[in-house]
Amino acid sequence: MAAKDSPLKQFEIDPISNIEFGGYNISFTNSSFAMMITVLVITLFLTLTVNTRSIIPSRMQLISELMYNFIAQLLSDTVGDNGKRYFPFVFSLFMFVLIGNMVGMIPYQFTFTSHIIVTFALAAVVFIGVTILGFINHGIKFFTFFYIPGVPFYMHPLLIPIEVISYLSRPISLSVRLFANMLAGHTLLKVFAGFVVSMPFFTGVFPLAFIVALTGLEILIAFLQAYVFAILTCLYINDAYHLH
Amino acid sequence: MPQLNPEFFVSQLFWLAVFFTFLFVFLWRVSLPRIDTVLEKRQNKIDDNLSSAKELQEQAMEIEKKINNQINKAKLETDEKIKETINTLQKDVSSQLSSLDKDLEKKVSDAEKEILKSKDDQMKNINNEIANITKLTVGKITDIELSDNELNKVIVTNKGSFN
Numbered sequence: 462m463a464a465k466d467s468p469l470k471q472f473e474i475d476p477i478s479n480i481e482f483g484g485y486n487i488s489f490t491n492s493s494f495a496m497m498i499t500v501l502v503i504t505l506f507l508t509l510t511v512n513t514r515s516i517i518p519s520r521m522q523l524i525s526e527l528m529y530n531f532i533a534q535l536l537s538d539t540v541g542d543n544g545k546r547y548f549p550f551v552f553s554l555f556m557f558v559l560i561g562n563m564v565g566m567i568p569y570q571f572t573f574t575s576h577i578i579v580t581f582a583l584a585a586v587v588f589i590g591v592t593i594l595g596f597i598n599h600g601i602k603f604f605t606f607f608y609i610p611g612v613p614f615y616m617h618p619l620l621i622p623i624e625v626i627s628y629l630s631r632p633i634s635l636s637v638r639l640f641a642n643m644l645a646g647h648t649l650l651k652v653f654a655g656f657v658v659s660m661p662f663f664t665g666v667f668p669l670a671f672i673v674a675l676t677g678l679e680i681l682i683a684f685l686q687a688y689v690f691a692i693l694t695c696l697y698i699n700d701a702y703h704l705h
Numbered sequence: 706m707p708q709l710n711p712e713f714f715v716s717q718l719f720w721l722a723v724f725f726t727f728l729f730v731f732l733w734r735v736s737l738p739r740i741d742t743v744l745e746k747r748q749n750k751i752d753d754n755l756s757s758a759k760e761l762q763e764q765a766m767e768i769e770k771k772i773n774n775q776i777n778k779a780k781l782e783t784d785e786k787i788k789e790t791i792n793t794l795q796k797d798v799s800s801q802l803s804s805l806d807k808d809l810e811k812k813v814s815d816a817e818k819e820i821l822k823s824k825d826d827q828m829k830n831i832n833n834e835i836a837n838i839t840k841l842t843v844g845k846i847t848d849i850e851l852s853d854n855e856l857n858k859v860i861v862t863n864k865g866s867f868n
Contacts, residue, residue, distance in 0.1 A: 473707040474717075485715045492713070493720035500728045507736035514743050516750055522743070529740045549733035557728055577708050578717050583725070644708070 468651035472575055472644070492579075495571040499560045507556075528556070532691060539695040543702050550590075551698075554583065555691035562643065562683030566676065574686075575643035577636060584636035587694050595701035606704045635693055639686050646679045832860060 476488035507528075510521035518526060532552045536544035544551075558574060565572025573579050595603040607624040608617070653675065656668035836856045843851055 469706055474710075474713045476713075476716075485719075486713070487716045487719040488713070489720065490713060490716055492717055493724075496720055496724040500724045500731075503728060504731050504736065507732065507740070511736070511739045511743060514739065514746070516743070516747050518743070525736075525740055526744065529737070529744070549737055550729060552737065553725070553729040553732050556732070557725060573717075573721075575708070576717060578714050579721055582718055582721055640708070 466655070468648045468655065471647060471651055472572075474576075491571040492573045492576065495561070495564055495573045498570075499557060499564050499573075502564070503556045503560050528552075535692060536695055539692065540699045540702065544695065544698065547698055551691055551694055554587070554694060555687055558583070558639065558690050559684060559687035562687060563680070565643065565647065566680055566683060572643055572647055574639055575647055577640045580636035580640045581632065583690075584632040587635065587697060588632035591694075591697040591701045594698065595704075598702055599704060603701075603704065606700070610705060631697065635690065639690055642682055642686050646675075646682055650675055650679065832857075835860060 474490045474492050476490045477494060479486075479488045481487065506521075507525050510519070510525045513519070513522070515522065529552070532555055533548060536548055536551055540547070561574045562572070564570050565574065595606065599605075607621050607628065609620055609624065612620060650672060653668045653672050657665040657672070659665075660668065836853065839856055839860075840851050843849055
């Protein structure tokens with residue numbers, strides 16, 4: 462298959478304007494553009510819909526409030542009262558991933574969450590932040606996080622390395638989960654879109670119908686992955702407060 | 706796979722940092738406090754309404770109590786008034802009855818007296834008539850003029866035989 466027809470072509474980054482700073486290529490690309498659109502959509506929506514600050518909300522204001530309450534509830538369920546301080550961060554993370562995924566569902570739009578470097582950066586921020594938080598809260602005792610109480614002593618040489626590895630693999634699992642879901646979904650859509658064109662006569666209707674159904678599924682996954690990203694962040698924050 | 710091409714890694718990270726930081730700061734400082742104030746305002750309003758509703762309910766209950774008290778009071782008062790009126794009416798009736806009785810008795814006794822008087826008068830008249838008739842008859846038959854005194858004497862002495 463020629464490179465221009467590849468289902469992976471949609472993930473290619475095209476610079477819109479070439480910028481170089483201190484020897485680094487920081488070009489404004491289609492990915493950056495999608496991020497900008499995402500941030501604009503979020504900030505404008507959340508600002509304009511709540512502009513009137515009416516006690517009886519309009520439909521749009523209600524959407525903003527529902528999102529707010531959704532994440533606030535999630536955070537208070539998993540972390541408790543300590544979680545309120547991290548609400549702006551978790552909310553930003555959730556909205557950024559959610560709207561990023563949704564913007565990616567618009568045809569011909571770039572999906573920045575399908576890039577491992579982006580998701581890994583987000584996951585790394587969470588991982589580093591949570592680890593620092595754990596050390597702030599518990600000091601050196603934070604290392605007891607890897608020690609599981611109530612287990613026979615001879616199991617510890619085996620369990621402690623497992624715990625350490627699982628802890629260190631958190632950012633990888635968090636980022637790869639989102640990246641792989643987005644990559645697979647969009648690739649599948651593109652593959653079936655290729656079938657629509659290449660199949661003879663009217664049989665192309667079938668892959669087209671499949672694309673329509675798959676688009677619905679992808680929108681669900683877009684939401685689900687944002688939710689998973691947010692809830693895992695909450696759980697990690699909770700771990701930084703409560704060691705076992 | 707374009708994702709693994711490190712050519713744009715720095716660019717991606719740079720713009721991600723720029724936009725995500727902007728988003729975070731904006732939401733933290735502008736959007737979320739706004740939604741927060743709206744929700745707080747609503748909660749306050751709901752609390753206010755609930756407390757005022759409670760107050761109103763209490764007031765309503767107090768008013769109901771007052772109304773019930775007044776109804777009870779009014780009932781007692783009316784009962785008393787009804788009793789009083791019945792009593793006064795009974796007194797009136799009995800006093801009027803007694804005064805009627807007295808009147809009637811008086812009238813009866815007056816009538817009796819009158820009857821007696823008229824009876825006496827009649828008797829006197831009868832005596833006079835008898836005297837006159839006797840005088841006339843005696844005069845016609847015997848040409849003797851009887852004086853009234855003599856006649857009366859005769860009549861009184863023979864009174865029992867007239868009846």
